[in-house]
Structures are given as C-alpha cells and as structure tokens.
Amino acid sequence: MIPQLLDGTLVLVVVALAWRALNDRDLFRGVIEFIALGLLLAMAWLRLRAPDLALAEAAVGSGLTGALILSALVRMRRREQAAAGQPAGVATGPWAKDRAKNFSRVLLGALSVAMLGTLAWAALSLPAKARGLTAEALARLPDSGVTNPVTAVLLNFRAYDTLLEIGVLLLAIVGVWALRRGEWPAADLRERPLLLSLLRWVLPLLAVGAGYLLWIGASAPGGAFQGGALLAGALVLALLSGLGRRLLRRGRLVRTGLTIGVLVFGVAGAVALGWTGGLLQYPTGQAGAWILVIEAAALVSIGLTLGLLYLGGRPGEK
Amino acid sequence: MPDADPRLYLLAGLALFAIGFYSLVVQTHLLRRIMALNVMGSGVFLAFLALALKAAAPMPDPVPHAMVLTGIVVAVCATGLALALADRVQALEANEETPAPEEPPSAETGSEPEDAG
C-alpha cells in the first residue's frame, strides 16, 4: 500500500509543482520551483528503475538547466533595470485583466484539457503487457561489448542516434557562440579565500568522479553523459570563481576540445565501416574497447560543451 | 519496493505535456516559455519511461532509457540555444524602449513588442 501512496504523492507534487513553476506570478520563484521540479523528476526516474537517467536528470536536467535559466533571469533583470530605471516590478502574472486575453486563456485551457483527455484515452488503451525490446537487447548484450544494457543501446545498438546527438550538442554550442559573446561572472577570488581553498580540492574530485562514472558506465549506471554532466558542474564552478578565464584564452584548444567527441566518433565510424563494411559496426570482439575510446572523447566534449553553454556565448575579448 | 504503477506515471507525463503546452502558448515572457518547453520535454520523457516500465521482464526496457537520455541532452541544448537567442531579443527590446532605438522594427513583420517569441 505504501509504495502506491508514495508514488501517488510524488506524481501529484510533480504535476502541482509544474503548474506553479510555469504560472507563478513571481518569475524568480517560478525558476526556483522549476529547479525543484527537476530534482523531483530525478526521484521519479529512480522510482521507474532508471538510475542512469536519474543521474543525468539531476545533474543536467535540473542542475545545469536551472543554472542557465537563473543566470539568464539575472541578466534580463539587470538590463531591464538599467533600461527602464524602475525596480524590477513583479512581472505581470497570467491573470492580466484584459478580457480578450482571459477568453483565449479559458479556451486554451479547455482545449488543453481536451487534448490531455485524448492522450490519456490513447495511453490507457495501450496493451498492459507490452513486450518492448528488452528480450532482444538482453539476448544481444554479450556481444555488445558492455554489460550495462543502456550503454549498450546507446553506444552500440543505436550508436547512430548517439552520433547525431553529439552532433546536436556541438551544433548547439556553435549556435550559441554565433549568437552572443559570453559575459564573465564578476566573482574575484582574491576576496574569497575560503571559496578558493574549497575549489582547490573540489574540482579535482569532480574530475576523478567523472572519470569513474565513465569507467563504471560499461557495467553499471553511468557513462559518458553522466560523467560529462559532472565535468560540466566542475567547469561551471571554475567559471563562477573566475578560475576558468585563463583556461579559455587559447581558442583553438577549446574548439578542439568541443569537437573531439564528434571527430573521434566520426573517424571511428569511418574506420569501422572500412573494417567491417557496416557503418558504426565495431569489429567483433573489440566492441568494448571502441566504445570506451568513443565514450572518453564524448565525455570531454560533453563536459566542455555543457560547461560553456553556461557562459552563454563565445569566450574571448574580441 | 514493488514496481511503481506505470499508468500513473504515464498520465503524469501527459499532464506535464499538457501543462507545458498550455503555458508555452499562454505565457508571454520568454523565460517562462523556455521553462514550459522543458516541462513538456520532461512530460514526454516521463511517458517514455512509464512505457519502459510496462515491459519490465527482468529489467525495464533499456531502449526507451537510451532514447530519454538522448532526449535530455537535446533538451539541454535546446534550452541553451533558446536562452542565448532570448537574451539577444530581450536586449533588442530593452534598448528599444530607451529613446534611441538603433533600428526601428520594420512595419512588415508586424511583430508586437509585447509578444517577443
């Protein structure tokens, strides 16, 4: 009885929090609720027996996204104050008095509920005992080179998806750099010795943690993405504390770091093609080693990309 | 701990999707919209994982898990790109209200100041 109760409350809280986050009158509070929602979702993934995803969701889904949105909010507030000269008033909530707006809002609400009903009707009609691809995946697991089924799917069975996905990552950072020039957070370490000393041992710890996660990914929940997320966290901390500025001065190195994931994966695919005649078809038996190499490269570029996403633009003074 | 009931989380996911879409369309502030998109994404991923749980033979179906992981990464990229773009647009809006708009909004595209997205 207890687990149902637990799930029920979790679901209810998630839905309520989602509504609050998006329709809260005060934007700042909304963002905070959004981050909380992220964490709760991580809990939900655990309940749904998806540890890999819980890790990723916590680190990337709520952590990084929350940080990005917060910094964006702060930037916008500062610019609005500078421009309009009046204190950052409470953003007008959804209940503006304009009658036409209300009408369309009510209509949209009704339509959304109707959509939800249809979706529910369809979802509930799904067969209770759907077979899914678990059986095939487990059958093919031994010669996939890794024991963690999720990593096997990610980097072997559907390696093509992951290739494109890392491409998306690179594209995102290229897009962001094309759009804006990054703004350095103003923190100056000299006044904050405590922070400096904390960072001095936290950052290496995080780096080692990322490496561990990468290694363990082959057999247990973990892998390139989760490791990358950890690395990104470390990078964000470095940026916040102003340490990262020196690191990012040499453009070429940073850019290579970003593209190493795609390059290695692409080249590996090409070599595999030459070797076995199939795109991304690892030579029999060596799959594990290939996957590790690819994952390592992916780890570096994911970490760097997600970290620089926080910067919100291309580094460098030009 | 016995498995959670997949249908419950499926419905939760669909609910999140609906709420996200509603807010995306209703809200005018860019950040709220971006958050709405994230919530919609999470809703879909919740649905995916609920389906994965349905076929929990020895373990939940790893394929949806991989898909969701890819989805999450794509969502983050989307959010990063959206925020950068929203920032540039908001910067445009901000210095437009100031007396010297550097480039008058051209009449053709008829973009209302308040509806930025």
Place this chain on the structure above:
Amino acid sequence: MSGLILGPLVAAALAFTFPKRGRGMAWAAAGVVGIAVLSLIRAVLGGGVQSHRVSGWGAPLGIDLRADGLAVLLLALTALIAVAVTGYAAPYLRAADSPEARHRERYFWPLLLFLWTALNALFLSRDLFNLYVALELLGFAAVALVALEGKGDALRAALRYLFVSLSASLFYLLGVALVYGQCATVDLALVAERAPRGPALTVALALMTGGLIAKAALFPLHFWLPPAHANAPAPVSALLSALVVKGAFYLLLRLWFEALPVFHTPAAARLFGMLGAAAILWGSINALTQSRLKLLIAYSTVAQLGYLFLVFPLMTGRDGRFGAWCGGLLLLGAHACAKTAMFLVAGNILRAAGHDRIRELAGIAQVLPVSAFALGLAGVSLVGLPPSGGFAGKWLLLSAGLREGQWWVAAVILVGSLLAAAYIMRVMTRAFAPAVPGTWVRPVPPIMEGTALALALVAVGMGLAGSWFVELLWLGGPWP
C-alpha cells in the same frame, strides 16, 4: 550511403575548429557527398532499393537506413542546392569586410554543413526516433543560420521559429512514444506490419502529423515562415525554403504512406487537400500584397507548399496514384530549384540596390540581366508554364485529379498558377521598366548571378527530363 552522413558531419566539426578553412571544408564535404550520391543513384537505378543496417543489428533493435527512389532524388536535390549555395555564399559573405561579416562567415560554414548532415540523415533514416534527432539537428541549424543575420527582425523570427520547431518536435516525440508503446518498435516497416487499428496509433499519428504540419508551415501554422525566410541571409533563406520545409513534408509522406497507410482514408486526405488549397490561395494573396521582394518569395513558398499537400487527396484513388505521387514530388524538386534561384536573385538585388522594396527596383533587366533572366526562368517554373519542371508536376497532378474526378483539384491548381503569374508579373514589370539612376549602387560578382541562373535552368530543364525523374520516383514507391 554512410559517406552521406559522416562526410558533412566531420567536415562541420573541422570547419568549426579551423574557421579559416571553413569554405575548404564545405567544398570537401560537397565532393564526398557528390560521389556518394552518384554511386547511390547508380546503385538504386541498377539494383533497386538500397538498405543498410547501421552497426549491423537490424531493424527492431538497431537503426536501418534505406535509399529508395524518393530518398535518392531528395539527396541529389539537397546536394545540388547545397553546392550552389556554397558557390554563392563565398562571395556573398565576403561582401563587406566588417567584423560582423567575418564573424558571420566563420560560423556560416559549420552551420551549413550541420544542416546538410541533418537533411541527409532525415532522407535516409527509417527509424522514427532517429528521425526525431535528425529533425532537431535540422531545426537548430536552421534557427542558428536565420539568427546569423544579426538584425532585429531576423532574431525575432529565429526565436519564433525555434519555439515552433521545438514544440512541434515534442509533439512528434510524444507520438513516437505512443507508437513505441503500441508496437514495441520505431522502425517504419515493422510499425506498418504491426500497426493494429486502435486509439493509440490514431492519436500517435494525429500528434506526429500535428507536429510535422507546423514544421512544414502548412496554412494555418505558416506564420513563422515568411519573417524567418525573408530576414535570413539570401543563401540561408534559399536553403530553408527549398529543403528544410520540405523535410517535414517528406516525413509526413513516409508516415502516411509507409508507416501507417491503414489510416490514409478519404476523410483525412480531404482535410489535407482543403488545407493545401487554402495555403495556395492564402499564400498567393499575401504574396500579392507584400512590398518587399524576399517576403513575396517567402509567401510564394507557403503557396507552393499547398500544392504538395494536394498529393494526399489524390493518392486515395486507384488510377490517380501514379500521377499524384510523381507529380507532387516533381513539383517539390522543381520548386526547390526555382525557389533557390529566386532567393539567390533576391540576394543579388539586395546586394546591388541595398534594399528589396519592389516598388523602387526598376530596371533589373538592364543592370542585372543574368539575374533578371534567372528570375524570369524561375518564375516560369513556379507558374508552371511548359516546358518547365513546374509544368510537368502540375500536369501530372492535374491529370490525376481529372482521372479521379476530383474537379476542385483542377480548379485550385489553375487558380494557383494564375495567382502565381500575378505576383511574378509584379516583379517582372519592374524588371523591364527603365532603370532610375541611383537605385543600383554596388556591382554583383558574376558567380552569384551564375549560380542563380544555373539553378533556374535546372528548374526549367527538370520538365524536359521529366520521364527520367518519374522513373526514379516510381522505384520503391509506397504501394503494394
């Protein structure tokens, strides 16, 4: 087949890492893809449909790539237009040597190559989720390219486009989830085999179609296209109008005719027909009222897309099937080339006159004769005058419509071509008017005009080579 994807992807990464040699990377990728496409065409023509199991695992678990007639044609088309745009973009970007121009050029090449990768992936893949990732890649690249212009309108349009693209993709993804829940696979062929009628797949198809209609900018949801295509840089708007928007339509074709053909009922098909007809009329009327050339061309895209959606109602019947399928897709190809040519010409005009307000563009024929000629030829193909590709496509659609007894299709096609003639004539009359001194300030490098003319000639030539295209399209078509 795999060279089509790895080539541009690796080139994009390299173009980003070594910005100076961006253009070199683009030409390299063009070479690789060109060879791959040609060999693929020969293989398809020789041995029929080519398929490839990525990383060797096969359908349910792994991802399949398949190149049938339609896919090969679209890949060739993408290659052709990408090469033309690459040729055009080099001088276009180096117009002014201001810092933003250099900045723009640095980021143009990687984004272009990413777009190319996404398109190739989209046309080859048989896996619904993989198509989702390809769609996302396509969306981001397009948005980034639109935003590259840097001006206010471009940014606003890019943001609106991003929101539409993301929400549409999520609709699509939820649809994929439901399909996976129902058939435990995301491969098109297997879904077709296991597709039991039922609420799940009904809603799934509705979701996916809803998403893709928004991405393909069909009539009611077309609002984001004109500002985006009009304010983007010329080569970008050419790519967007010609290919990116068609990608979503291609996916719809796959869904409705290969994955879930059982749902292709006259009622649903007629809805598409109605929306298509409305798109043609609404797009053309708006094109007539625009005062800027690029907006006119963008609305013309909205109109021409309407024609493509006429394929659905015509595919229901038995004997109209061939004409509809081949006609629609020939029209897609001809429109792609013609529209690219027109946008490139618009770029030339913008470059030469500094603005594209149609009323003040008198004398295009004297100042830019080659561009005027290209514009004329593209116009001929858009309006569907013989012997252009547009004519062949419209002819096949028209005869299919008449053979099916669907009279309203014939009426819509004719009215559409007349309206198209009207807004093309608006521009052409300006072309022949005597040039007002002072309108044309800057010379336009010949390569830019040459590429536009080449594509316009392809658009017209496509009509003459109609039977070759139809034979290719017919290969591996979606019928029992």
Place this chain on the structure above:
Amino acid sequence: MNVLSLTLLGVLCSSLLTGLIIFFLKEESHRLRTWLNLLGAGLKLVLVAALLRGVYLGKTYAWSFEFLPGLPLALGADANSMLFVTLSTVLWFWTTLYAVGYLEDSPHRSRFFGFFSLCVTATTGIALSANLMTFLIFYELLTVSTYPLVVHRGTRKALQGGRVYLTYTLLGGAILLLAVAWLYSLAGPVPFKERGVIQGLMVSHRRELQWLFLLFMIGIGVKAAIAPLHGWLPRAMVAPAPVSSLLHAVAVVKAGAFGIVRIVYDVYGAENAAELGVLPPLAIAAGVTIVYGSVCALFQDELKKRLAFSTVSQVSYIVLGAAILGPLAAIGGLVHLVHQGLLKITLFFGAGNYAETLGIHRVSEMNGVGRRLPLTTAAFTVAALGMIGVPPLAGYVSKWYLSKGAVTAGDHWVTVVLAASSLLNAAYFLPILYRAWFLPPPEKWPAEHSFGRWETHWMLLAAPLVTAALVIWAGVFAESAFSPLAWVKLIAAREYGP
C-alpha cells in the same frame, strides 16, 4: 534519327540557336548580330523549302521525345503545318531584315533579337507539333517569349500594355491547360490526325466534348483575338513596329487561328464537330468579331490601333472558314491564313516606315504621305486594297472562296457578314489612301529623317515591297500550281476526302 527528322529538328533549332547565341552577344556587335539573324533566317528558309518539297512528295517527317511517361513531345510535318511554317518562316526573314533596319540605333537589341528568335521558334514549334501536348507547350512558350517584346520600350504605357497582354494570354493558357488535361484524361495522348481523334468518344462523352470544345475555343480564342477576348491586341500596339507586325501577321494571332484550325480539323474532325453542333456558335462568334473589329477600327485615329482592330476582324475570317462545314469554306479560311499574313505585314511595315521616317502615328497626320514616301505608300495601298477584297489581290481570293463555301453550306448570313466587312474595310482604309495620295503634305513632318538616296532606309523599304509583291503573286497567280491556294486545296482534299 534519320535525315528526315533531322531536317524537322533543324527547322526548329535554327532560330532557337541563333536566339540563344544572340542573347549573349554584347550590345555593340551590330554586324555579327545582323549576320547571325539573317543566317538563321536563311537557313530556316532552306530547310523549310526542303520540308515543303518532301511533304509534297508524300514523305512523312516525325520526331518524338519522351517528355513524361506516356506523354511524348512529338514534331511532325503534315500539309496543314507546312502551310503555317512556310508563312511564318518567309515573313520572319523579312521581319528580321525590317527589324534590323528599324532598330538601327535603339538600346537592348541583343535582348530584342534574342526574344525575337525565341518567339519564332515557338511559332515553328506550334506549327510542327504533332500532338496536342507539344502544341500546348509551344503555345505557352510563345506567350513567355513575346511578353518581353511587347514591353521592349519599357515606358509606362508599354508595361501597362504588357500587363494586359500577359493577363489575357495566361488566362487563356490556363484554360487551355485544363482543356488539354481533361481531353487527355478522356482520350489519352491526342495526336493530330486528319479526320480527328475523338471518334470513339462521340457517343459516350457527347456533352463533355461540347464543353471541351468551348474551353478550347476560349483558351485559343484569346490568342486568335475572338471578340470578347481581343482586348489585349490594341493595347499591345505600344510595341515597336516589327514586333506588332510579328504579333499580328506572323506569330501570335496566327498561332491562335492555326490552333483553332488544328482543333477543328485534326482533333475533332470537321464532321464530328458539325455533328456535335459546336460549329454554328463558333461561326457566329467569328462573324460577330469580324463586324465588331471592323466597326472599332473605323473610329481609331491611331494608325496601328486601326490595323490592330482590322486584324481582330481579319483573323476571324480564318475561324469562320474553319467553322463552316465544307471544303470550299475550309480553303477560303486556310488560304486567308496566308493572305492575311502577307497583307497585314505589309501594312505594318508601311506603318513602321511612316513612324520611323516621318514620325507620324496618326491617320490624321498622314496627309500627302504618298508624295514623300511613294514606294512605301504604294505597297501600303496594294495591301489596303487587298484587305478590302479588291480583286485580283490576295484578299479577294479568300473572300471569294469563303462566300462560295458559305453559300454551298447554306448559311447565307455569312455572305452578309462578308459583304458588311468588306464595306467596313473600305470605310476605314480608303480615307487613309485618300489622305495619302490626294491631300497636300504638311510643311514639316513631325520627326523627319532622311536616309540618303532612297525615300527611307533600304531595309525598311525592301520588306514592304517584297511582301506587297507576294500579295499580288498570291492573288493573281492564285489558281496556278505554285500558290498558297494550290497548297490549301491539297490540305482541304486530305481533310474532306476525295
């Protein structure tokens, strides 16, 4: 690809290639352009002569190209097409010569001559097309290639005229496309055959065939300038003289008339059309146009507008000939296709000379023009008298056969129309002749140029004189073996059987 189909292709490509090359010639290379033009025209003449002889001896010419599956793009030379292709080639040669002289120092000549040759290629294509689809393709190509000629001057009026022209012709083209598509869906690919191809459908699709005929007539009627659809022709008079002569005598309007003849004889077949009961309304429409055109011409003071309206009425003679059942009327109609071409082109050359040499555009300014330009006005007079139908000139021959055909077919009202039209022709041509010959010339012409020894540029003079001579030849030697009439009798014999 035997030699026969090569000559066929050669006829088509000779003007196409010259056109394309001229497009890319620099504006200054006058000599090369003139030589290219004349070379193209000359080559075409030779090839057409060879074709003519071949068809006369009964050889069959055919060339086809698979445009779309089940939809060949086919060229063929039967008696009917030879008539039109010979007319357009001969007249094109002289129009080119005339145009070179006329546009001596005006801008954009490369563009002009490029489109000029494209236009003739389209006309040749229309003439030589062996099935309805090829006809449609070249028909639309004609619209596209003539538009830049109409707006060549670029003035506001020219653009306005061009817009009207394009609206009419594109509307017509769209309707024709619908009709062709509809017929294809009923009867599959429609080759041009002597007695028509719709025999099979006569019983089952009677009503549809009638509607289809109406669509065809509207579609092609626009170019043949039948009464309600003729609005564009006077407006297109803003074009320079060689273009308006091209529009009237050689290409556009003739293509329309030829189209109607093709539809009536080679798609429907005369007997079938009569049985469907579609010919009388066509005859009435043609009759109305004949009278309406002449009446309008009466009130036009601008010379070229008057000639335009006269063309509107004259072309409907051809349509009338096609609309009356019986070989005689057919002969009358078809031979008028040639005669009207010769007559009208001479008139336009004359009008062009007056405009170019003396700068006069209005009939009221034509006093005493006979004294200043005696040879041109002589040619103009011959053509005007021919147009009225004064024997022994060309116009009389066609009117004679038309009225004979009408009387044998029993519709006497046609003779009334022909009589009225001749009177009206007289009413608007004779005053011009009177002014030219009998009234004293003004002291100073509006914009006089002197061209040395001859009254005007030798090219501007040679063209009208030659065409006037052709008019006389076609009239006086009508009954002889080498005349348009003889060839038309050959066609009528084949169409109406022994």
Place this chain on the structure above:
Amino acid sequence: MNVATASLSLLAVATPAVMALLLSVRPWREGVKRATPLAAAPALVLAWANPAGAQWSLPWLDHPVLELDAVGRVFLAFTSVLYLASGWYARGYLAKDPNPGRFYLFFLLAMAGNFGLILAGDVPAFYTAFALMGLASAGLVFHRGDAEAFRAGRIYLALAMVGEVLILTGLVFLVVAGDTVTIAELHRGVISRPALPLLLAGFGIKAGALTLHFWLPLAHPAAPVPASAVLSGAMIKAGLLGWIRFLPLGEAPLPGCGITFIGAGLGAAFLGTLVGVAQANPKTVLAYSSISQMGIIMTGLGIAAFRPEAWAEILAAVLIYATHHALAKGSLFLSIGPAHAARTRLQRSLTGLGLLLAALALAGAPLTSGALAKTALKANVGFLPEGWALALGVLLPLATAGTTLKMARFLWLVWPRPGHVAPAAPRGLWLPWLGLLAAMLAGVWLLPGALELLPAKLAPDKLWSALWPLLFGGALAALGARLRRWFSGDLSRWLPAGDMGVVIERLLERLTLRRPRSDDSDAGRSDDPAPAAREVLWSAYAARAASAVTDVESRLRAWPVVGVVWLLLFGLLTALLARAGH
C-alpha cells in the same frame, strides 16, 4: 492567225494598263500622256475587225479569261470610240491642269477596267475589271481636289463599294448555282433566287437606277469634262452590260424584275426631268438627262423580263439605244469646252450647229440616231400585256418630251453668247468633239438591225409620232423661259443636285456625331475609357483588400491563436482518424 487574234483581245485590255504603269517612269511620262488616245486603238480595231474566236486565257485555266461576243462587240465599239475622243480631248483640256499625270493614270486604268469588263469571259475577270474601273473612276472624280470634288468623290466611292460588294455576293450565288465561273454557261443551270435582287441593286448603282442614282449628278459634274464624258457615256453602260450578262433575261419570265425595271425606269425618267431642269450647272443637267435615258433603257429590259422570247429584238433595240446615248451624251459633254472657247462668229455658229445636232439626236428628233433608238424600243412595247403596252405608249413619248425640255435648258445655259469670252481657252478641243459628233451621226446606222428600221421610220405616221413629243417639249421650254423672268430665285436651292443624297448625308452626319471628314483633325477616340480612371478604381479596391489581408495575417501570428489553431487541428485529425479506425 488564232494566236494573233487571241493576243488582240489581251492587247485591248493590256495597252491602257501598261501605259498607266509606264506613267510612273519619269522620262516616258510625256510620251505616255500624248499617246493616251491611242491606248483605245487596239480595242477599236478589235471591235471593228471582229475576228472570230478572239479568246485569251491564262495557261493554268481551262476556260477563256477574255472573249469577244456579239454584245461585247457593240459595247466595245462605242466605248472605244468614246475613250478615243475623250483621251484626245483631255490632251488639250488638261494643258494647264496642275497635276495631269494623276488624271492620265486614273483615266488609263479606268479604260483598262472598262475594256476588261466588256471582254471578260469569266466571273472573276469581270469582277476584277469592274472593281478596277470603279476605283479608277473615283480617282477621276477626286481629281479636281477641291471640297466639292472630295464630297462627290466620297459619295461616289461609298456607293461604288456598296455596289461592288452586292455584285460580288450576287455573283457568288450565281456561280454556286450554275456551278461554273464562265459567263457563257452561267445560265444553263437553275436560276439562283437570292442572286437576282443583289445583281439588280449592284448594277443599278452603276447604272444610276432610281433611288441609287444620287451619286451621279454629284460625281459627273465634279469630274473634269473628258472624265465625265467617259463616266456618263461608257461607265454607266457597265451596269447595263452587267444586267445583260448576268440576269437570265432570255431564259425565263421574271415578272418581279420586269416590274422593277419598268417602274424604276419611268420614275428615273421623270425625276431626271423634274430635277434636271432646275439645275444651273450644264453638266448636272446632262447628268440628270443620263439618268432619265438609262431609265428608258431599263424599261426596255423590263419588257424583256416579261417576254423572254422577245429577248433578241429587245436586245438589239437596247444596244442601239445604248450606243446612241453614249455617243450623244459624250458629244454633249465634250461640247461644253468648245462652247466656252468659241470666240469668232464662225466658231460660235459652228458650235451652235453641233450643239443643236447633238441635242436633237438625244431628244429623238426624226432622222437622228435618237429617233432610230426610240422607234426600235417602241416596236417592242407591243410584247407587253395589254395594260402595260397602253401605259408605255403614253409615258414613253412624255419621257421624250422631258428630254427635249432638258436639252432646251442645256442649250440655253451653254449657248455661246457673243459678250461672254472665256479666258485663254485651251486649244485642240474642236477636233475630238467634231469627230465624236460625226461618229454619233453615222455610228448608230452601222449597227446590225438598224437599217431594217429605216423604212419604218420614214413612214408619215411614224414621223408624226416621233415629232409631236419634240414640239410639246419645245412649247414647255418656251413657257418655262418666260416664267423664269418673274421668278428670279435659284430653283436649285430647293432641288439641290443629288437630291436624295443630300438628305442621306445629313442623316449620316447626325447619326455618327462626327464632324464632316474634311476637317477631321482632332485625335480619334480610343476605344477604352480613360485608363487612368480605371487604374485608380482598381488600386483603391486593392489597397483595402491588401490591408484586410495583412491584419488577418498578423493576428494569425499571435501565440494564443496559434495554440488554439494547433489544438483544433490535432483534435480534427484525431476525430477523422478515429472515425476511420472503426
């Protein structure tokens, strides 16, 4: 031999045509002008020699294009004489004319047309020659170039055109009915009903039949004297020839034609007298006299229409009358010149004698060609049914009286008075006039059948019946002369020349709201309303539509609307697919 005779017929027609063309060659112009009278020589020789089988044809035609038959020979005879005399006369007359070349050009072309018309063997040749003569004669009428000539010319040309068109249509009907183009075999087949009225009216215009004649009194005086002589003498006969050739007079009774011919003929005769007397210009008087004379000939044809079997005699009578009228009228017209030019008493008395002779002949005084013609005609009156014969018996003499009255008027106007001395009158007018006069007196008798009539004519009662109309006419003339003194007003104001024509002209003016053509200088109305107006209307409408479209478009852009539309589409799709599902 045959080739020579065949070429003679071609020569007769070709010489004037070729000479006309030669006029355009500057060096030979003077020579051609002098040789103009000779142009008629070959025709004259052909007429007198009357070689058998004078046929000429184009190589690719089977039937003869030019052919001389009996009727043609008579016509050719008096026409060639008339052209010879007028051509000779014109040489002197046009000495001081500003633009003689143009006159000769049209004169020669008219001559070629006239001869061609007479010799034509098939319908197209006939119609070609007829049209050529029509247009060329219009040139002659326009020749003087002043407003009067222009007005006359315009009306003449208009009517000539109408005539030609009617004739063409009529001929087409004939050819179709007879299924041949050669005139000889034309009437063997069925008589085509619709052709008759057309041919009647067509040739009626040329012959100046009643209601179709009003161009004649305007055109003949406007043309120079030699031209009007030819016009009144030869060209007017072309209409007559047309009737003879193309109406099936000899084959079948045509009551309808008979009545029209006689009615119109008599009407024309009396109208001619009534209006002719009131005219001040001698040439107009002669024109009206031509109308009445042609009226009398028409009555002859009317008789033939009633009694086809009497066609042979009637034809002979008609030919005699036509020849007589041609020559007499020609000499009267040519006499005007010498009458003006007579200076010495001898010249005046000589001209007076000539005038008297010609006038009496025309009036039909006994022993003159006129009397001969009239008796020939009267002899045939007997063929008519009872009532008609009586009426004609009375009316014909009255018509002759009318002619005498007109002749008296003419003589009174033209008589060479001593005081009146013309300025330097042109020389060389005498000989051609006298020659024509001699031809008139002698010519008629040479005609076949004329001699048989002579004895009958000399019988006393015939003498009296020929004389009393003359005396009656003379008495009327004397009475009129006296009345003239009291009533000084100019009668012609009430009865203007061209009577009906003036009425029609004014009617046309009002109808077409156009100022008379002569000063038509303003810009013609273009056929569509001012384009600017239509443009403005259209653009205002378009602007409103455009703004409506743009604001709908912008409203579509708002996100809430997008949301609603999107969800509706999704719902619609689900509903359609669901319905399809079951």
